Amino acid sequence: MDSNFTTVNWAKDATIYEVNIRQYTPEGTFAAFQKHLPRLSEMGVNILWCMPITPISDKVKKGSLGSYYACSSYTKINPEFGNEDDFLHLVNAAHDLGMKVIIDWVANHTGRLHEWMELHPEWFSRDASGLFIERNGWDDVVDLNYANNDMRNALIGAMQYWVRDFKIDGFRCDMAHLVPLDFWVDARKAVETIKPLYWLAECEEVNYHKVFDTTYAWALMHASEKLAKHEVGVNQLYNVLHDYAQYPAGSSKLLFTSNHDENSWNGTEYEKFGAAAKAWAVFTQTWKGIPLIYSGQEIPNKKRLAFFDKDQLDWSMSQPTLHDFYKTLSVLRKSHKAITSGETFNLPTDANGVMAYIRHDADATVLVVLNLSPDHHKVSFSNEKLHGSFQNLFSGFNYSFQNEASFELMAGDYLVYVKG
8 A cells, every 4th residue: 555545443353334225224214224233333343334325316317216326416415315414413323333434435427417517517528529428338327537637626525525524434436446546546645634534445456555445355256156156166266365465565355245236236145155155254254354244144135136226125033143143253353363464374175165274373373164165075184273272153162173173064164263
């Protein structure tokens, strides 16, 4: 990362939770979602990422409600969710519980009807005949013109508005790599004159870590999907993770099994990973990186949510089934720096589809064994760090290792043992 930028301390061991306000409750409002904050805090969530909260363009609108990512203003609230006071109350309530709030920022494009268009058509990309254009095949949006400095300044001013007036704590920047890097440098410098923020980029270009604290782990997501289809082996996963380990000091990767795009367009984690869905969730929480939980994964939600129409989550149970599962993993991350900043030692096995590794620092050793395959496997390995009494994270039972370990794994099994 740029020497001028450092990651805020509260983000370094964070768990991010992506909030789909529209689908979260019957009301689909900030106020209705706010009632879930104590539960999410107790589950171990540190950072709430709200999908775009700005109003949606009515022109060329997708579905019945339109795309969050086709805004008609950068400084107004989507009335579907409530008003300015409602959002401020949500941010304040999250802060009172020790959580931070970041908002989705769509800087590459706007909807096809945006309040800037009439006053400042030159702020948008246009063809030779003056018609607004978009370059990525999304017919409900128009690209902004980054050759225009007035547009850049207006966009930065809009970002400052949300930090100054609503006390937000950072930005998740949509398709960040489609926006010139020098704009993000200028934006971070200008916006952080108000306060330090957390910056998450939906991109996987290493040079964008000049500005961003965290970038997406798309390559890993693609490799995990190929593993589930038996198209690659575990070694391909380790190759991607090795590449990530070469990233600049201070940078981090966002690790996830689902998000709004994956769920709606590519399928739920259960469609993609089958019995290994929870094992992959354990991976996201125990490898070095920042884990993401998408709205409803704790239920667990096993349906694809409609993207452009109302399709609410089902919270009818007294407590989500995987609440304690995610809470247990979050407590591990926060109580053992071996997970967030320790060394990683891979433990090779003969079983294709099984990942085994140790996370270690001076205070703790954590053994993780994941059967990411649909098959039954017997595995064994040795390592001098596997010595002494370890506690099974999920059962609480103690087990003594003498430099060696052997396990019989059913499809999707996950084991975490902790010493220290």
